[in-house]
Amino acid sequence: MTDNALWPFEVEQHITAMSKYYAGKIGSRFYITLRDEGKIMAVKCPRCGKVYMPPRETCGPCFYNMKVDDMVEVGPEGVVETFTQVHYNEPVIPREAPFVYAVIKLDGADTGITHYLGDVDYENISIGMKVTPVLENERQGNILDIKHFKPV
Amino acid sequence: MTDRVAIVAAAKTGFSPSRSDANYSELAYEVIEKVLTETGLTIGDDIDNSISCSHDIWDGQTISNIGITDVIGGHLRNEEKMAMDGSTAVYYGTIAILSGEYNLTLLLAHTKMSQTNRNIVNNDAFEPIFSRKLGLDYTSAGALQATRYMHVHGIQRDQVAKVAVKNLGNASRNETAHNFGFYSVEDIIESPVLATPITQKEMAPDTDGAVAMILASEKAAKKITKNPVWVNGIGSSYDAHYLGDRDLAMSRALEQAAGRAYAMAGIKNPVKDVDVFEVGEEFAHQELMWYEGLGLCEAGKGGELIDSGRTLFEGDIPVNPSGGLLGGVPANVAGLHSVAEAFLQLRGEAGRRQVKDAGVAVVQGQSGHCGQHHCVVVLGRD
């Protein structure tokens, strides 16, 4: 039997791993505050004053280790910096196509957060549009506690 | 310590949407055998360093290079894996030879994109705390980049589509490309929308294949071939991970990577000093952005540059005569393929896509969503 007579045999595998990632001290405060108080927290570098959204531990340019006490409330309103309407479905996307992603700069933050836009016709979305978050009523402590952002 | 590093051989497999006839170690063998035969080198006695470029999830194995150590000569020897674009294998291979530690370095990049779902693989490249759960992937992120870039600079829809018209046309002259044809701007825009504004014909298709290359010190190179291609400049730079941290209308990381590579190679004006460019446009709009980052035009003028026709195969700044990534090159293999194409151009061996009298070539490779990392390589006949 030659190589060419062999039908290509593919070994099927499904790799599943239930994973839990530590959100860090600052990420933990972000999710606890979002879940319990419905507020969005960023972090402000005490050295250069830059307000980071999503919040994180290190201000790269300053190489400064920011603390939970450096967190500040931002938004809830913000401005659409860019957007796209997605036309395909995947098992890892918790939305049915077509749906809209956007990068939103929340009032008081210097960097944008990526999330969904909803309660709006695609034709009516524009860059610079003012939006506000719609929160889930039953919040689990993850990024989907924000259902989406909608026009103000 | 060696003064210079040269490419002495490069080979690529045929690329296709599914190479179900070969597993990735067979793809690797296919190209490694070619570069060894061409140079007369043996993997046991001559090659003293190996660098591979692959992707764990596409290979279905973490530290995926352990699946190819036998074919790349990695047993009981030094072998390093770059989990990034293939251009970075050239970057680190060059540095390793310049250090004086190695003489002959074998580079290999391989990916079988057919083995699993591209969007799920790329979703895993987003950090898990704030981004991954939203379902983002490179296509939706790329679309956010395209919308912002076009908005800030007033780039027109047809200017983006023209990149696909050009590259799919160029790919018809590349015997290893599988995605090619002569299309109109309307054909491109009217193909199925993936994520606005990106359509199917504006995205690099899923592809299987591999590329191998041999880098040599100056002394070794001159013994191996009369026609070496010199690595005259290299540069690399990272942008921020979060989309909202970056200025999505430009690529500061590419400007930095290109600036470093140009300075090393003594390139003062890339438009005049370089004869051919191969760039990594995963999506059509990115080629316009990379024009700007590589200094081929001013910021925001990528649309005007494609309109001018200067980046066509027949133009005076040909970009992607190979058809680029839109012509069908696997992820990760991309940048090594671009270097291989530039190598063929500078040796005068690029067949029907040969740019006349090509003496200096620039390659840009990228990895991460929206080109988070860029690597630029300047190659020369002299």
Ligand SMILES: [Zn+2]
């Ligand atoms: Zn700071």
